Amino acid sequence: MGAYSSDCGFGTASPRRWLALLLGILLAVPSVAFGQRSLSLKEAQDLARQSSPGIAQSHARLDEAEADWAAARSALLPKIWGAAYWSWLDPDRLSPVGASQPGAAAPTLYGREGYAAVRGKLVLFDGLKSWATLDSARRGVQSEQVGTRIAQADTVLGVSLAFVRLLEAQQLVGVAQRSLERQVAFEKVIQAKLDLGQGARLDLLKARAQRFDAERALVTAGEAQRVASALLRRAIGLESREELAARGTLEEPAGEPPAPEAILAATRAANPELQRLDAQLQQSRASARATRGGYLPEVSLQGAFGYRDRDLGGGAGEWSAGVYLDWSLFDGLATRAQGQKADARLAQLLESRRALELQIDADVSEVLGAVLTARAAARSASQSVEASREAVEAALELYRIGRATSLDVLTSQSELARTEVLHFQALGDWTVALARLERLTGD
DSSP states (O other): OHHHHHHHSOGGGHHHHHHHHHHHHHHHHHHHHHOEEEEOHHHHHHHHHHHOHHHHHHHHHHHHHHHHHHHHHGGGSOEEEEEEEEEEOOTTSOOSSOOSSTTOOOOOOOOEEEEEEEEEEEEEESTTHHHHHHHHHHHHHHHHHHHHHHHHHHHHHHHHHHHHHHHHHHHHHHHHHHHHHHHHHHHHHHHHHHHTTOSOHHHHHHHHHHHHHHHHHHHHHHHHHHHHHHHHHHHHTOOSOOEEEEOSOOOOOOSOOOOHHHHHHHHHHHOHHHHHHHHHHHHHHHHHHHHHGGGSOEEEEEEEEEEEEETTTEEEEEEEEEEEEEOOSOOTTHHHHHHHHHHHHHHHHHHHHHHHHHHHHHHHHHHHHHHHHHHHHHHHHHHHHHHHHHHHHHHHHHHHTTSSOHHHHHHHHHHHHHHHHHHHHHHHHHHHHHHHHHHHHTO
């Protein structure tokens, strides 16, 4: 049993080894059961544009705004409708026309009447209320068009962040695998020296303990990758349970970021939230003008052409036409209240725009700081990785010739794994910060 454990590396901790193997199999089950799909960042973004619920909702809101615009246009067109009735009246009712001579009988009245006609109405003037309503609806369409762009930008940002985190998780799995391979290889080196009667069994036990930690780290990294895949699937809007894999690499920082003043100017010029608020402000002003149009009279052209039939006198066609004026002299102050409501809405939007400008200034400073910090961290971590690799190679070489202890090798290997993790995390933070900056500037 002792020879078996020495050759295979299981030792007395064989149950833990089997547990790690079992967890690895369980982590692989979702990929086998539901399949795995490899996506590039562009493919993930294009897929999200088709599947994202947020984008679908924004398109539905745009359709609603366009329907409101069409309804507002209808107020400028003539209205044509049909009307008809069939009625019976009391023939003994008081005649609207008196007898032709005193003492004579009143004229006989009709007791049945039928009427059918086509009527029409064209508003000539309504205090420009219809035009203001049309302008408000048009601004509403513009606002929702920008809202659709915002939904797409938010979706693309969410997919980009989830994709980067999945790519980072995949890299960390690779780090954990390489760390475990180094631990296993070093454990074999120690075992070989023990077989030659060199070294101490304590070195082997330390190496095994660190290998167990590496196995646990690999399982943890695999679970983090599975969670990152689920988050990317949610960001895209996929309903399937297939596992996703990110295709690509985390790039090293290159070039210098633009000056904060240039970023702030570009953000204020192209930020979609500001553009949507500007459209909403114009819409609110148009709504206020439409409300105040209720103080003015309405002038309309109305006409009708129909046929009237009675039990007395028979039936005949008839027509009518005229210009009508309607003026609401008192409506219980409803128009005034609606105007005050429109003014309050406009004031809210003005303050919202001012608050958004302040928020943009703060967001630009925050994101630019994150970009600079992640850039510096990525460059520093890259140099640390190179130094740690050289330290591992040097420690192994010195250990083979007896000039370093196993603790030196284990420490250098642990430091290499740590710096590799920090490196990929810094690259992920750098890429995420760039994506957030592009979202702010509207790129």
